[in-house]
Every structure is written in structure tokens, then in C-alpha cells.
Amino acid sequence: MNKYIVHTGEKKHLVISHVSDETAQWQIVQEADSVLTVHLFCLEKDADASHDVVLDIEQAGEHAETYIYGLGILSGKQHISVHTRVRHSVPNGKSNQLLKFAVKDEAKGAFLGELIVAPHAQHTEAQQTNRNILLSPAATMQTQPQLEIYADDVKCSHGASTGQIDESALFYMQQRGIAPDVARQLLLAAFFHDVLTTLGEPAVEERLQRRIAEALSAPSANSAL
Amino acid sequence: MLEIRNLHASIAGKEILKGINLHIGAGETHAIMGPNGAGKSTLSAVLTGNPAYTVTEGEVIFRGKDLLSMSPEVRAREGLFLSFQYPVEIPGVSMTNFMRAAVNAKREHQGLPALSAGEFLKLMRAKRALVELDNKLAGRSVNEGFSGGEKKRNEIFQMAMLEPCLSILDETDSGLDIDALRIVAEGVNKLHTAENATIVITHYQRLLDYIVPDFVHILADGQIVRTGGKELALELEQTGYAGIV
Structure with a gap:
């Protein structure tokens, strides 16, 4: 478990670009007026990778802001779970979470999003969004938003959905001569676009686009006999 | 250009096409x-190879090749274009x-190099x-977020970009006001040459x-x-389908 404090007035950016035993678990406390932005990228190549990512963040001082942006492409027999816990323990905090996953092959993904607003944490503004696309019939994604809101004067919203690639868009693109794998890549790049733009750095964005393309075209785990 | 012989097709087990025969030559415009x-x-x-439908009988020869054995994208690269009745919105994928993906896929199929960014934008x-x-x-x-008219115009724009041999316009007139109809039709007419062909699917004489x-x-x-000449559409307008079918 990595433990960390974002001190009063500090701005910190945590980028987890590779998930490993060393980078998976975080317990972070934010003091007043601090801003924490976390970017999480689950784009592992190892077909048997299995990780439990935990981001446990507590706003202990007022006027703190927490942003969690994440994306993942799970393939092969990977098993990745992402657990975010954002605790608003004091008033006037803000948090926003946007996490998107594409799951292929026989991979299993899970998202548990805990959002806890303490009884006296009035004027909290918190959002949580989780969107997922399943790319094969054997792929699974479990999503579980868990909001515990004990204060009454807050703005909190959440949304979660799991779907498939839009077949009509796929056919439309094929009718224009675009191969299905290229069409899927364009559609998934579009799916991840809003997460990538939160990086605010075109060069990093471009590098990640390439990693996304690689992860999508990576040969599947040896699931056939 | 296109030869359809005894084409039967069904969806979800229900037969919809029950033996279509149609010959389309280069330079011709056919209304259906x-x-x-x-x-x-x-x-x-x-x-166009929509996977929702199953061909149960018959054959289709497109420019000397067996069309039905090709994947949808290969049919497109070989020069078959469909202006969709309901063009699909694809959020996040820029025009x-x-x-660029479509044009370069076709160029690769033809053994041509991809267009440079400058050449491509000039073409656009x-x-x-x-x-x-x-x-x-x-x-x-x-x-x-395109309006109905903008979507149809965008279809013809894509047709212009891809320079197909055979274009199928599926109810391109539906949802168009008279000005948009004129612009779309003029676009189609400008693209017409002695080497390509067009199939116009429509309910109404108006587009024709x-x-x-x-x-x-x-x-x-x-x-x-x-089957008849353009006067058949006029006859239809007066008698309705009941008088003919």
C-alpha cells in the first residue's frame, strides 16, 4: 500500500501508466485546498495479468478537489478490478471520476466505486461515471457504484453502463471500405477520447493512443484448443 | 457492371426477396x-453485405466478380457505394x-499509395x-447532430470522395426539403459519368x-x-401502385 499526503494548497498529479503490485494500491489523504488528479491506465500486455487496483482517497481538509480518470483494455485471461473510494469527510469538497473499460477475449473486469459523503460534509459536489464495452461474448465486466451520502445539501451524480460496439456504426464504416478491425479501433478511440483529453498533453495523448491500438490488436490469449 | 440473377434473400427466416433479376450497364441510371x-x-x-440478411439463392456479378462472396468492406473498395436511408451517427469519430480511413483503404486495395495530409485535405x-x-x-x-438534409448531403459528399462505380441511393429524398433535394440531386448528377452507374430507390416521382x-x-x-422507361414513374404517380402491381 502506497501512502501519501497531499498537503495544504498543493497540486499533485499521479499517473499510473502500468499496473503492478507496486503501483496498484494507494491511500491518499488530501489537506485543505489541495488538488489531486489521478490517471490510471490498465493496458497490460501479459495475458494472465491479475491486479486489484485500490485508490482510497480522503478529503480531510475543506475545498479539496479530486479527479480520477481511468481507462483500460483488458484482454486474454486478465482479471483486473478497480476499486475507488472517495471520502468527503469535510464540507466544500469536489470530486469527479470518469473510468472507461473495454474488455475482450475472456478477460474479467470489475469496477467498484465507493463515494462516501460524511454527515457534515455539506456543499460537496461529486460525480462518478463508469462506461464499459464488451468486445467478445466471453468477456465480463462488473460495475458497482456505491454511493453513501449522509449530508443533505450536496450535488452528487453517478452513471454506469456496459454495452457492445455499435453494430450499425460498424457496418456503416465497412460500407465505406474500412476494415472491421480498423473501424473498431476508430470507435474505441472515440470511446476513450474524453478520458484522454483530460491529460491535456497532446504528446502523451498520442503515445496512449498508440498503446490503445496495440492493446486492441494484441493477439488473444491461447483460448482455442 | 452489375448482374443480379434469381436473387432470394431472407431476414430472420422470412423471405423478402423472391427472385430478383436485374442488369445494370455502365453509364445507366435505374430507379427502383x-x-x-x-x-x-x-x-x-x-x-452491400449487411449481415442481418441471408442470401438463400441466386448470384450477383459485379464488374466480372462474384459480389456475394466478398466482405462488405471489399465490396465498397471494389466500387459499390450505398447512400444510407438512415445515415449512422458516430460520436467521437471525426469526418x-x-x-481518410475510407479513402486510403480503397487506394491500398487499388495498389495506390496513401494520400498525404495535404493532398487529402485538398480533396476534401x-x-x-x-x-x-x-x-x-x-x-x-x-x-x-446533423439535420436530416445535412446527413443526406454528407452521404453524397462521401460518394464524391470515394468515386464509386455503382452507387445505390436508398430513399435519399426522404426527409429533404425542395432546396436540399435540388442540391443533393445536382451533386449526384455531377458525379455521373459514362463509366459509372446509379440505382435510385424511391417512393416518389419527385426525385426522378x-x-x-x-x-x-x-x-x-x-x-x-x-420495367419501363422514365414514363413508367409518371404513370405510377397517376395510377398508384394499385393500378400496376
Whole structure:
């Protein structure tokens, strides 16, 4: 478990670009007026990778802001779970979470999003969004938003959905001569676009686009006999 | 150009096309008319390889090749284009990236090198003018938030970009006001040459005032029941399908 404090007035950016035993678990406390932005990228190549990512963040001082942006492409027999816990323990905090996953092959993904607003944490503004696309019939994604809101004067919203690639868009693109794998890549790049733009750095964005393309075209785990 | 022989097709076990025969030569424009449910849109879906439909009998030869054995994208690269009745919105995929992928896929198929960014943008500009498509639309996601008329114009823009041998316009007139109809039809007419061909699927004579067909076919219950010249569409306008079918 990595433990960390974002001190009063500090701005910190945590980028987890590779998930490993060393980078998976975080317990972070934010003091007043601090801003924490976390970017999480689950784009592992190892077909048997299995990780439990935990981001446990507590706003202990007022006027703190927490942003969690994440994306993942799970393939092969990977098993990745992402657990975010954002605790608003004091008033006037803000948090926003946007996490998107594409799951292929026989991979299993899970998202548990805990959002806890303490009884006296009035004027909290918190959002949580989780969107997922399943790319094969054997792929699974479990999503579980868990909001515990004990204060009454807050703005909190959440949304979660799991779907498939839009077949009509796929056919439309094929009718224009675009191969299905290229069409899927364009559609998934579009799916991840809003997460990538939160990086605010075109060069990093471009590098990640390439990693996304690689992860999508990576040969599947040896699931056939 | 296109030879359809005894084509039968079904969806979810229900037969929709019941033996279509049609010959289309280079330079020709064919109109296919018919009542709702006759199979007009099924015909365009089957020709373009929409996986929802199953061909149960017959063959289709496109420019000397077996069309039905090709994947949808190969059919497109070989020069078959469908202007969709309901163009699909693709949020997040820009028109530019979409068209670049399409144009370069076709060029690769033809053994040509990919266009440079400069060449591609020049081509976009030139073709956009043809259908009076606003530059702003070309900068947006594919069809996202486009009006009905803008979507149809965007279809003809894509047709101009891809220079197909055979274009199928599936109810391109539906949802268009008279000005948009004129712009779209003029675009189609400008693209017409002695080497390519067009199939116009429509309910109404109106579009055929602008895109004048060489042949008119009446499709009813999955078969072509009558074929004539452009005067057949006028006759139909007066008598209705009941008088003919």
C-alpha cells in the first residue's frame, strides 16, 4: 500500500501508466485546498495479468478537489478490478471520476466505486461515471457504484453502463471500405477520447493512443484448443 | 457492371426477396420503386453485405466478380457505394479521420499509395464544394447532430470522395426539403459519368424529376413486376401502385 499526503494548497498529479503490485494500491489523504488528479491506465500486455487496483482517497481538509480518470483494455485471461473510494469527510469538497473499460477475449473486469459523503460534509459536489464495452461474448465486466451520502445539501451524480460496439456504426464504416478491425479501433478511440483529453498533453495523448491500438490488436490469449 | 440473377434473400427466416433479376450497364441510371415492404431496402442491404440478411439463392456479378462472396468492406473498395436511408451517427469519430480511413483503404486495395495530409485535405475541400457541405460539418463527428438534409448531403459528399462505380441511393429524398433535394440531386448528377452507374430507390416521382432514370423498375412482394422507361414513374404517380402491381 502506497501512502501519501497531499498537503495544504498543493497540486499533485499521479499517473499510473502500468499496473503492478507496486503501483496498484494507494491511500491518499488530501489537506485543505489541495488538488489531486489521478490517471490510471490498465493496458497490460501479459495475458494472465491479475491486479486489484485500490485508490482510497480522503478529503480531510475543506475545498479539496479530486479527479480520477481511468481507462483500460483488458484482454486474454486478465482479471483486473478497480476499486475507488472517495471520502468527503469535510464540507466544500469536489470530486469527479470518469473510468472507461473495454474488455475482450475472456478477460474479467470489475469496477467498484465507493463515494462516501460524511454527515457534515455539506456543499460537496461529486460525480462518478463508469462506461464499459464488451468486445467478445466471453468477456465480463462488473460495475458497482456505491454511493453513501449522509449530508443533505450536496450535488452528487453517478452513471454506469456496459454495452457492445455499435453494430450499425460498424457496418456503416465497412460500407465505406474500412476494415472491421480498423473501424473498431476508430470507435474505441472515440470511446476513450474524453478520458484522454483530460491529460491535456497532446504528446502523451498520442503515445496512449498508440498503446490503445496495440492493446486492441494484441493477439488473444491461447483460448482455442 | 452489375448482374443480379434469381436473387432470394431472407431476414430472420422470412423471405423478402423472391427472385430478383436485374442488369445494370455502365453509364445507366435505374430507379427502383415500389410500395412499402416490397423489398427495396432489403435489396440494397443484401448487395452491400449487411449481415442481418441471408442470401438463400441466386448470384450477383459485379464488374466480372462474384459480389456475394466478398466482405462488405471489399465490396465498397471494389466500387459499390450505398447512400444510407438512415445515415449512422458516430460520436467521437471525426469526418476527417473517417474519410481518410475510407479513402486510403480503397487506394491500398487499388495498389495506390496513401494520400498525404495535404493532398487529402485538398480533396476534401474540392468535394465539399460539390454538395455545398459546410466546412464546420466536415470538422465534426460523423453525422453527429446533423439535420436530416445535412446527413443526406454528407452521404453524397462521401460518394464524391470515394468515386464509386455503382452507387445505390436508398430513399435519399426522404426527409429533404425542395432546396436540399435540388442540391443533393445536382451533386449526384455531377458525379455521373459514362463509366459509372446509379440505382435510385424511391417512393416518389419527385426525385426522378431531378435525377432522370434510363430505366424504372417496379418492385412488389420481392420481385420486379414491371420495367419501363422514365414514363413508367409518371404513370405510377397517376395510377398508384394499385393500378400496376
